[in-house]
Amino acid sequence: MSQRQPRRNGEDRSGQPASTLFAKSFAAKRADMRHPSIPLAALLFAGLLATPALAQIDPETLPHDLSPWGMYLQADWVVKSVMIALLLASVATWAVLIAKSLELRTASRVQRRVLAATDGARTLADAPATPHKEVAPALIEAARAEMELSAGALADGDGLKERVESRLVRLEAAAARRMTRGTGILATIGAIGPFVGLFGTVWGIMNSFIGIAEAQTTNLAVVAPGIAEALLATALGLVAAIPAVVIYNHFTRRIAAWKGLVADTSAAVLRLVSRDLSRGVARDGLKAAE
Incomplete structure (x- = not known):
């Protein structure tokens, strides 16, 4: 070895x-x-x-029109209903803006003119009370009507002033209700508009997921159009809600200023009634009429 x-x-x-x-x-x-x-x-x-190929997807079946109108036409009927409702809400918002702006401008102008004339009057008879739909002349007419109805009890000046004040308060409340009419829809649109749009978005995304499952592909060309249609509903909800909230707050401030003018006119009418009672103009006039 x-x-x-x-x-x-x-x-x-x-x-x-x-x-x-x-x-x-x-x-x-x-x-x-x-x-x-x-x-x-x-x-x-x-x-x-194993990789999903674009050749497996028919290009003719893919939606190519991603404009707002094209997405509306391709949307589900539920999403279409949501979009139409939000568009109508937006139209209603701008219609209320135009109508209520004209109404408030006219009412405020008349109220200022009558208030200035009432402050400058020496007696209730001198105050302007021309027939008009506005509240300022109605306040003066109400005070005159109560003095005529209380002709037999003019000695009780405090009671007469209380009755006149009661009439004026009721007229102010009724005028405020009329002036705020139409603004409630603005608050409603501003509160629920985003949620209605969100409902359309959720429904559209659900349909997009169903389409993905049926197409058996996660290709962006298939997924994106459905999601874009769904998000369009949310965008319309915001377009309807944001102006409604802004316009509602604007009218709230303007109506508050108008109510201040009405309150000032009512106070001026009460001063004229008190002045007439202190001077005894009403009592002397009744004696002369007898």
């Missing part, structure tokens, strides 16, 4: 130096990289086949 030679430093069991073995291993790895094996190529080919 031959005796084994002792290994030298840097040699493996085969007797080859370690540097030689490392060089051979590195060369083999480079050869594998230059010439990939058949299983690796097969895996890459299978991955390409």
